[in-house]
Amino acid sequence: MKQFIDFIPLILFFIVYKLDPRTVELAGHSVELGGPFSATAVLIVSSILVYGVLFVWQRKLEKSQWLTLVACLIFGSLTLAFHSETFLKWKAPVVNWLFAAGFLGSHFIGDKVLIQRVMGHAVQLPQQIWTRLNLAWVVFFIFSGCANLFVAFTFHDIWVDFKVFGSLGMTVLFLVAQGVYLARHIHDETPQQSKD
Structure with a gap:
């Protein structure tokens, strides 16, 4: 649920971006609504x-x-300051790569990888499974950042659509794949725990 709360501002950005530019009255002030810059403000x-x-x-x-x-x-x-979409196009790749760096760095800092710190309270897994799962998150974030960057600077007409629906779709698919992977290993772990 928390992951989807993060998409609320992005969805609002998408809606305003897709509006035909128009001037609206808001609290006695004229406000331009529609297009990339008002969407960025939203x-x-x-x-x-x-x-x-x-x-x-x-x-x-x-x-x-x-x-x-x-x-x-x-x-x-x-x-907004430079009136250039280029800065906004770099946001998703940079954030994804910072997440990738955080997940990767957790292999060298601390006693648990980042995904284990996040999910370890709910799921018990062998350390090698946590390591693989954490590396999968690293790959996912690197891929997601590269995909966002490629689409933003190659397909200008659809980069906002991809930013919202492509990113959301990739995240959902990855979470489903993670769930399937975890279910397989949780199932394998249950009989061993009952024997002990």
Whole structure:
């Protein structure tokens, strides 16, 4: 569920991006709505609101949510300041590669890989399975970053569609594949635990 909350600002960005540019009256002010720059402003504001509500509700944000929020503020602000979509196109690849670096770095820092720290309270697995699963996340984030970068700078007309639906689709497929992989190993572990 938490992973999908992160997509709320992205979906709002998509909706506003796809609108035909128009001027609307909002609280006595004329606001341009539609296109990349108003969509970027909506992305920034909705990210602050979503993560702000989460912070108030949970009394904290996860590191991944902080990273996403900070990246949105930096790349979104640069996009608006320089009036160039190029900065926003780099946001998804950079965030994905930072996640990949975090997962990879956890193989060398600490006693548990990152995926084990995240899921270890709910699932018991042998260390080699945790290592493989963590490396799968590294590969996924590298691939996702490269795919976003390639589409953003090669297919300008569909990069926003890919950013929303392609990224979401890749994430869902990966989570399903992870679930199948985990189910196979959890099933294998149950008889051994009952023998002990």
